Amino acid sequence: MKKKRSFLEIQEMLSSSDISKCPILEIAVLRNVILEPIEQYLRYEAFKIGFAANVKLGEYDNIFQEAAGGNNILFSKNTDCVLIFMKMETVSWDISRNFAVLKASQISDEIERIKGYVVNILKGIRLQSNAMILWHGFEYLINPSFGICDSQIKNGQNSTIRDLNNFLQTKIQDTPNAYFVDLNICLTRVGAQEFYDFRYWHIAKAPYSKKALQQISSEDFKYIRALKGKNKKCLILDCDNTLWGGVVGEDGFSNIKLGRNYPGSSYFEFQQEVVNLYHRGIIIALCSKNNEEDVWEVFNTHPDMILKAEHIATSQINWQDKASNIRQIALDLNIGLDSIVFMDDSEFEIKLIRNALPDVTTIHLSEKNAVEYREILASCGLFDTITIASEDKNRGVAYRAEANRKKLMNQIICMEDYYKSLEMILEINFANNFNIPRIAQLTQKTNQFNLTTKRYNDVDIKEMSESNNFDVISISLKDKFGNSGIIGVCILRYKSRKASFDTFLLSCRALGRGVENVFVVQALRLAKKRGNQLAIGEYYATRKNKQVENFYEKNSFIENNEENLKADGIFCYDLQEKIKTQPHFFKEIKSEI
């Protein structure tokens, strides 16, 4: 496992000049304990995903005042994330320290008081900001007041904590873009002896040790990473000494280590974890130096392979260098190098990729520590998403279908015939309660085919879809290979009879099929129907969206940079003229417009 960096090392890194080039991430922290040293660890985690965090701490023990009473220094429209640390020791001495003395009625009074706090704090924050809320739940008492009896009685101290956490969780689930962070998981990972630093608790009311603060920061950033679309989408695996012990080409098929018992059990459990990721929508690919038939023989006939050929979206099994192979995999799957994690037991290969493809995240598995393989993958948090949309579960299938489509393309030369042979069915819908989470998710995750790269959460999308000044529409794709679900989003903003394309994006798994040309026509029709005279397309350049810089021109818009000087390109379409026709190679286009 990786060695934790020291305070000074982190400080050094954060004062380097690289950080000033990063976009800002605004974090507000509400707390009823001293938590100041966390700032450094939060900024470090932010830097790791390419952000310069600006951490603002609220006043000590002012959670309620700042949330319910309002605080325009802490919250602004730029606030990305609000962290709440409400520790029981400060909020209720009775429940945390005086429990054994309390009557049942006093306990329930305290519980009601805390519940009232929670409700008003959540409401108060939402009045000021739509930012992501991360609420850190109450920790269990390590040594409850009734000792071992606490677990036997009905209303013990820890069951009171559990009930309050359940209440919190329910309220947070009812609050859009708010998440419950289970501090007890952080506590368990670190261990209570190391989680608390009682010296600082008494000297400064600072309860958490450095280890605890690092653990909490890294847990919080699993959420923030997903919010910012920095979570990884693809896992590329080596085979020998990664998926099984030994080298299949040398040791032979029957001698590799893989099975339910030691030593093969390390690899068996690791494979199960990989399959779990597959079912969470992560794309699994292989990159190994082997004879290809040896690898597939193991996949197809070894009785203890949990990972099956059907889980593998694509593979590069050959003797070429792995950097070229990983580049090829990224091209085949149409994903960016920075959404890839590569795992290999060879230090040589890991170093090669770190140098040649620094955007790829690498994890070095040391064969000597094969017993830890599963834990390393399960604890990395790199693939975490904040919601599990149903599309995610089908993603592995979708990417496999993509590979099959590419195969078909090799057989059919005429593009139009190819498109027709796909039997594509499109469906255009307005935003509704069912598709809003997926729409928000696409705005957060899509980088390449995204004209403006504006990120929105569920609340933003809902507000826009209900406003008369906006229309939010989505497009879904089905073809003979499978259902891709919602793969595109368009947000139109109306002002003085002009319709601006606030957002226009397409998931990378739907590219190269003419879907965008239908979608833009549908949007133009809608803009016209709403009584607009002009449609305005904006292009904002990022490192990744160069492929769409000419999109509007290709769709008969005319460049006109007078409308908005901030964008990198402005294109107009006169809606008083007849709107252009849609491509005709789709089997069916269903539209609510």
Place this chain on the structure above:
Amino acid sequence: MKEKLFNILRRVAKVSIEEVNEESSPDTIDSWDSLTHINLILAIEEEFEVNFSHDQIARMQSFKSIVECLNENL
């Protein structure tokens, strides 16, 4: 040891090397407030691989007293 300590103090309190000396304390360095103090102790504990007791931490309110406590633990 003193050089190493000067260096830590300078970096944690974010002041120039000329501003730290053996007489340094929260009275001579403006940025040495109670929060800098927590970070300072944290960094010293890490860099010297020591663990101060609570009364030592409470006592360490100047460069001199830090050296004193550190000597007790080394």
